[in-house]
Amino acid sequence: MTNTKELAEDTCQLVYQCRLSLSTRTINHLADLLRRHLKAIRSRWRILPPGKIAVIVLAILRHDQRLADMAGGNDVSESTVRRWRDELIGLLAVQAPRLDRALRKIAKQGGEVVLIDGTLIRTQRRTESADRRNYSGKHRSHGLHFLTLTDERGRLIWISAARPGRTHDNTATRHDHILTHLGTAGLGALADLGFRGLDNNILDPVIVTGYAASRTHKLTPGQKEANRVLAVGRAPVEHGFAHLKN
Template sequence: MLVYHSSMPVSKRALQVFSDALRHRRAVMGSRWRRLSAGEQALLVLAYLNKGETYTALASGFGVGTTTVFRYVHEGTDVLAATAPTLDKALDVARRKAFVVLDGTLLSIDRVGTASGYDRAFFSGKHKRHGVNVQVIADPAGRLIWASPALAGARHDMGAAREHGLIDRLNTIGVRVIADTAYQGGGPTIRVPQRRRASTPTPAATGACLAHKSKSTPHTPACVVRANGPTRNSSPGTSSARSAAAPVEQLTWSKP
């Protein structure tokens, strides 16, 4: 069995905070002896969550059994979940910010194998893979304030945010929110990018020539004029009705 060194983008401060939380849990449980220290267990759990290492690989690297890794991972995730802020605490923090960022992310998971086709609820058509939908609130610098419980990956971001009560709560307390177009119509405090609208052509632009990318042929004229525009038979004193009834003139380019 080969063992190699690796790295992950997690700060030492995060490891220290996690280790302290595990030590506190062990003290509450009255656990006297463990195969790994609290710091080693914290590192094991972070490697599993961040790198996706298997139980077998972690067991070989840390010199423990597979069942021990399974127990340590579940214990560590429970500790992390207990330290996560509630939505009320997150909104208190968001209220003191100039604005917050609301977005949804898809966390990839393995396919849920069921005979009834229940795994379809976890398949995201947008990302083309199975996962769970998590709503995230961040401060203007991008630091995480709150992450929601996971929902099925096929759930739309707006529907997931409403199910968690985010839309109503954010509008009630008046927090300015920046979000993408998935949250269109979320309320007065949720700002989303304006969707592009087709600009109405002006008369000058309508009567201008429309150049084709392909080479002009008798069947594909390279230039047309506005249907209601003046023609060769019209004069400045002609009425609008007569001008509108005038035949449409098509101009074709002649080969030199």
């Protein structure tokens, strides 16, 4: 049996340059995180400087560059690049705001409503049992499910941990106790049709969902406007919120 990883006789390894659109602020932020981490663990040496490592990891995360390609182009092993990637992801994860603190901050700033939605980040197929768990029948694609909260202008304030792609929005919301945190912070939420039936309190709903049309029920102009507000997640939020509560 031949080793498929061996290069053919008429091939050679080629290293080429490419241009990636990366924010200088993002690169510096990631490099500073790594410098502080290396100082904290008293690691005095890495084969590449923190700034270069940050660029490599961002190329992998933002532009889906293969680990082996980035390793070969920088004269390091693939396992080293994988370790750098996991290390910096961990450093970024520590900085992520907690849900309760993020909602309290919005409330202190005078906010009354947040926008909630689930999204699927598409990925490649995986082997064995993970392949079925990561397949989303709704999107007909493999990926990871994330639950996001934004303010009234659509700016991200919190994102959940990754879950299998087949996870339903309601399941993720209950797992993260979104209703409890919203009630504690005194906030309401606008949600899309994927969250229908999540909040059973009709008189004072915490999460307000859109209207669904059927063969026997057509939407009124006000209901259509409310659904458009949910779809774009922008002003006039108060107008749409009033329609949804009626």
